[in-house]
Structures are given as C-alpha cells and as structure tokens.
Amino acid sequence: MEPMDDEKTSQNHIQGLERGLAVLTAFDADRPNPTVAELATATGLSRPVVRRVLLTLQRLGYVASSGPHWTLTPRVLSIGQHYTATHALTELAQPHLMRQAERTGESATLAVMDGNEVVYIARVPVRRVLSVTVSPGTRVPVHATSLGRVLLAWEPDERVDEVIAECGLPRLTPHTVTDPAEFREILTRVREQGWSLVVNEREEGLISLSAPVRDHHGRVIAAVASSTSTGRTTPDRMREEVVPVLLETAKAISGELGHERG
Secondary structure (H helix, E strand, C coil): CCCCCHHHCCCCCCHHHHHHHHHHHHCECCECCCEHHHHHHHHCCCHHHHHHHHHHHHHHCCEEEECCEEEECHHHHHHHHHHHHHHHHHHHHHHHHHHHHHHHCCEEEEEEEECCEEEEEEEECCCCCCCCCCCCCCEEECCCCHHHHHHHHCCCHHHHHHHHHHHCCCCCCCCCCCCHHHHHHHHHHHHHHCCEEEECCCCCCEEEEEEEEECCCCCEEEEEEEEEECCCCCHHHHHHHHHHHHHHHHHHHHHHCCCCCC
C-alpha cells in the first residue's frame, strides 16, 4: 500500500478514518498478531502513526495488545453485523412484501432509520405513485412520511426532540405538519393505534400507510408501508382495507425475527 499523502486530502476526506481502516484491514491470516513494525510495512504508514491508531482502536475496544503484538477483538464483528442484520431482514421480508403487494394491489416498502433519515431497504413496486424515483437506498424525511413517524413513535422523547432540533419540520406541501407540538401528538397517536397514515404531506396526491416491525426484544427496528395515490383510493378505504393486511405483514416479519405475537 502506498503512503498516504497529506496533500491529497480534501475537504470531504477524513485521513484519520482512512488510516484507522487501513490498520484494521491489515490484520489477516498472514498477520493475525502483527507488531507495530509489521503493520507499518503493510499499510505504508509510519510507526508513530500506526501506534496512535492502535491505541485509539484499543480504547474503543477493537484491538488488544500482548507485549509487542496486537490482535483484533470480537468487537470488530459488530461492524459487519449491522450489514448482515440489514440484509438478513431484507431477505426474510421480501416474500411478505410480495404477498402484501399482491393482496393490496399497491406498492410495499420496508425501511429503517439511518441517522435522522428514513432509508428504503426493500421495495415491491406495483405502479408509479410518486413523481420522484423510489427504490432501495432512497432516503426520505422522517416528519412527513408514515414510515418515519412509525420509526420515531416508539423512540424516547429525547430522540424526538433531537430530530426536530437537527432537521426541523420543513413544509414540503401545504399539508405538511410543521408544528412541533402537533407532530408530537401525532407520534403519540401512532404509538396508541399501532400504525401511521399520511396523506399529501410529503407529496401532493400520495397516501402512505405504515406499521412497525419489531425484533425479538420487542424493539421497533423497521417499518413496512403500503403506498398509493389519492386518485386510486381514499384514506378511509386505506384504513378499512389495507391496515389489516399491513399489520399482518408487520407481524409476520416480526415473527421471523423472533418477536412473539400478542
């Protein structure tokens, strides 16, 4: 590996993170217990830099030392665990989303929170109901979506306050709820009824309905949604016809994750 050149760093480049990852990935089958010198050779970094990186990783619990040798700790598995968990969730949810889409005739989506945004991790499209492209990886705001409200409804008040403070409640359409007190009341209602219905708030003509997916501890880790347009149906019909199907889908996915149904 070539030495890292400080002059090549840019405003969007975090050199310390790059160096940390370089040191972590230098541990392999040929170097399970390397020394600082061996890691310096493998990464092209100076020994003092490698030592500082190792001490930082040690403080964070990712490496341990035994004399001059260093080893990875089991904690490094948690880095890949998030990826594995998300992809396992996507895989097991896909057939349930397909069944939901077939039964409702509307698009089905699975999403999780990533920071202060909602990110789609699986989707079964039936027809185009949005003017924007919607596919896995799409990010949408928390406050104006049924998915976001479900994912936030079971969070502590402090987390809700944090999202409002950092992101605000920007008006996306004339119907978007922008008052913090009203938004908190909506989250309370979502928590009480177990699902969220949002009409015309993210985009004019869009109806979205969401319900929570829980893990084996009962924590809300994802949300499943059904989306359509006001030209195809009404909010009342969504409540009557789609809510039962959506709740069934959410319970089925939760059950696969080990959540006991009540």
